Structure formats: C-alpha cells, structure tokens
Amino acid sequence: MEQDRQALIHQMLKTNPDDPFLIYAAALEYRKQNDKESTLNMFKKLVDEHPDYLATYYQIGKLYEELGKLEAAISFYKQGREVAKKQNDLKTLSELSEALMILDEDDGEVW
Numbered sequence: 001m002e003q004d005r006q007a008l009i010h011q012m013l014k015t016n017p018d019d020p021f022l023i024y025a026a027a028l029e030y031r032k033q034n035d036k037e038s039t040l041n042m043f044k045k046l047v048d049e050h051p052d053y054l055a056t057y058y059q060i061g062k063l064y065e066e067l068g069k070l071e072a073a074i075s076f077y078k079q080g081r082e083v084a085k086k087q088n089d090l091k092t093l094s095e096l097s098e099a100l101m102i103l104d105e106d107d108g109e110v111w
Contacts, residue, residue, distance in 0.1 A: 005029065020050040027059070039063060047076070054083050054092050061099055074103060 006029045013022045027042035043060040046053050057080020064073035077096045084093035 020046055020053040024055060052083060054080065054087060054089060057083065058095055070103060074100065
C-alpha cells in the first residue's frame, strides 16, 4: 500500500513536476521512509519555487531540528511566520511561534 501511494505520487509528479501539493506529498513519503536527504531536497524545492506553500515551513523546520541544525530550523520557522502573516493564517502562525518558543527563540513577535 505504501509503495503504491509512493509510486502514484511519483508518477503524478512526472506529469506535473511543478505542483506544490505533489512535491509536498512526495516529501512526506520520503520522510516516512526516513530518507532525510530526499525529504530535505523536496522541501527546499518547495521553499525555492513555491514560497507561499505554507505547510512547508513547519515541516522543514522540524526536519532541521532532527538534524541538529537549529539555526536553520529557526530561520525557516521565522520565514514561515512571515508567510502565515501575509496569508492571515492564525493557526499556522501560532504553530510556528510555538516551535520558536520551544527552541527559546521566541522574539515576542506573533503579529
């Protein structure tokens, strides 16, 4: 079942390589397989090519935390907060602010 979903996502990516939802889905599939390099590459592609795809920022931040790269995690959380503000997405803004607070990097800025 897992391989079927992964194969389907990759097949759909071949026909729609710029679809941010498919790129995100592929990244999450790589993450399930613990393929951190491929996961990171897909998330970086999203940030570079689809910077308004908000879900990316929390996920890439968490991945950088797992890799012990806290400065990168903090940077992505803060970038995501700016996108969340522009999109008026209070739920994601709160989640990203909480992630920063946990890392003791809360600059007191929420809105």
